[in-house]
Amino acid sequence: MSTHGRPQQEGARSDSPRPGTVAAAGEFGLIRTLTRGRTQPSTTLLGPGDDAAVVAASDGRVVATTDVLVQGVHFRLDWSDPEHIGRKAVAVNLADLAAMGAVPTSVLVGIACPPETETTMLAALTDGMWAEAERARAGIIGGDVVGADQLVLSVTALGDLGGRPPVTRSGARPGDVLAICGRLGWAAAGLAVLGRGFRSPVGVVNAQRYPEPAYQAGPAAAIAGATSMIDVSDGLLADLGHLAAASEVGLDVQTARLTVDQRLVDVGTALGADPLRWVLTGGEDHALAATFPSYADLPEGWVQIGTVLLPDTGVTVDGMPYEGDSGWEHWR
Numbered sequence: 391m392s393t394h395g396r397p398q399q400e401g402a403r404s405d406s407p408r409p410g411t412v413a414a415a416g417e418f419g420l421i422r423t424l425t426r427g428r429t430q431p432s433t434t435l436l437g438p439g440d441d442a443a444v445v446a447a448s449d450g451r452v453v454a455t456t457d458v459l460v461q462g463v464h465f466r467l468d469w470s471d472p473e474h475i476g477r478k479a480v481a482v483n484l485a486d487l488a489a490m491g492a493v494p495t496s497v498l499v500g501i502a503c504p505p506e507t508e509t510t511m512l513a514a515l516t517d518g519m520w521a522e523a524e525r526a527r528a529g530i531i532g533g534d535v536v537g538a539d540q541l542v543l544s545v546t547a548l549g550d551l552g553g554r555p556p557v558t559r560s561g562a563r564p565g566d567v568l569a570i571c572g573r574l575g576w577a578a579a580g581l582a583v584l585g586r587g588f589r590s591p592v593g594v595v596n597a598q599r600y601p602e603p604a605y606q607a608g609p610a611a612a613i614a615g616a617t618s619m620i621d622v623s624d625g626l627l628a629d630l631g632h633l634a635a636a637s638e639v640g641l642d643v644q645t646a647r648l649t650v651d652q653r654l655v656d657v658g659t660a661l662g663a664d665p666l667r668w669v670l671t672g673g674e675d676h677a678l679a680a681t682f683p684s685y686a687d688l689p690e691g692w693v694q695i696g697t698v699l700l701p702d703t704g705v706t707v708d709g710m711p712y713e714g715d716s717g718w719e720h721w722r
């Protein structure tokens with residue numbers, strides 16, 4: 391188990407994975423295999439590789455993104471209320487829209503579940519989905535329900551760019567300011583707490599149950615001239631790694647600029663864990679990370695955490711490569 395509190399996944403192995411399996415390919419190796427060499431139609435304005443895609447219709451554009459949440463992998467029914475799980479499933483998708491600078495409009499919900507699943511549980515889960523969608527002035531416009539061995543939620547969200555270009559992962563330029571909007575490390579602290587069998591402190595535990603992304607911060611960053619943007623789902627350093635690779639730049643995070651809330655320090659002390667590691671590598675808070683030209687005024691809620699460097703230095707922390715996992719990766 392890594393120090394940021396990740397529980398052993400079912401099927402996870404300590405020996406090296408068998409060649410040819412997804413575990414050997416890795417999450418992002420698998421995505422490369424599944425996406426390369428395909429020719430997109432001219433209606434695909436932005437294809438796979440970013441937080442969301444952009445498609446053209448003859449009477450406009452739509453931003454589209456999807457994320458699957460699996461019982462035991464993304465949530466546990468004994469850790470969260472159904473409403474929390476519903477909120478989380480919608481929020482992680484709406485954060486991807488925000489990371490493009492888009493405003494959510496609509497959500498589609500696929501539910502797979504075993505036969506003994508209580509209808510009232512799914513109704514409560516749907517209440518949570520609607521509550522989160524309404525927080526962003528979006529609605530659930532459709533979905534699907536099917537049988538399965540465990541609860542799986544497949545959510546697709548659609549959004550509107552308001553006439554602006556999408557803010558991609560690939561536009562960061564050396565000299566830009568690296569900034570974030572939102573909390574980091576809280577959900578990871580909550581995961582560590584829940585993983586040890588505790589249910590408090592409720593602040594971090596609720597942060598693990600569902601994120602509260604600042605949806606309007608995405609469009610605000612776009613309007614302020616953000617050159618690139620991503621939401622932090624896997625961990626700050628892991629997701630900045632995607633942004634650095636797509637933009638072909640280095641990103642240096644200055645830890646003195648990061649907030650390590652006293653509540654995270656207290657949980658870290660109680661559990662013998664390093665709270666800065668949660669901030670740097672814990673996912674699921676869905677803060678937005680973006681780069682801005684150095685002359686731009688950062689929008690409300692955005693704070694500088696580092697700088698964009700000349701190409702090919704990857705992601706560094708206080709000028710040094712980071713030791714250890716940079717965030718969550720499925721099958722690792």
Ligand SMILES: Nc1ncnc2c1ncn2[C@@H]1O[C@H](COP(=O)(O)OP(=O)(O)O)[C@@H](O)[C@H]1O
Pocket residue numbers: 421424425437438439440441442456457486623
């Ligand atoms: N099976 C797939 N086919 C096509 N594209 C995929 C597939 N799985 C993931 N992707 C794309 O790969 C990119 C990275 O996915 P992911 O890391 O899940 O993004 P995010 O963390 O923003 O949800 C996204 O653009 C996503 O749409």
Ligand SMILES: Cc1ncc(C[n+]2csc(CCOP(=O)(O)OP(=O)(O)O)c2C)c(N)n1
Pocket residue numbers: 397457458462463464465466482581623624672673674718720
């Ligand atoms: C029961 C349980 N175990 C572990 C975790 C931790 N966890 C699961 S998925 C994940 C990262 C984000 O999930 P992913 O499916 O990669 O979302 P995406 O990056 O596509 O938005 C984390 C930190 C959790 N939330 N719940």
Ligand SMILES: [Mg+2]
Pocket residue numbers: 441485486489620621622623
């Ligand atoms: Mg994302």
Ligand SMILES: [Mg+2]
Pocket residue numbers: 456457458
């Ligand atoms: Mg995803």
Ligand SMILES: [Mg+2]
Pocket residue numbers: 623624718
């Ligand atoms: Mg991920």
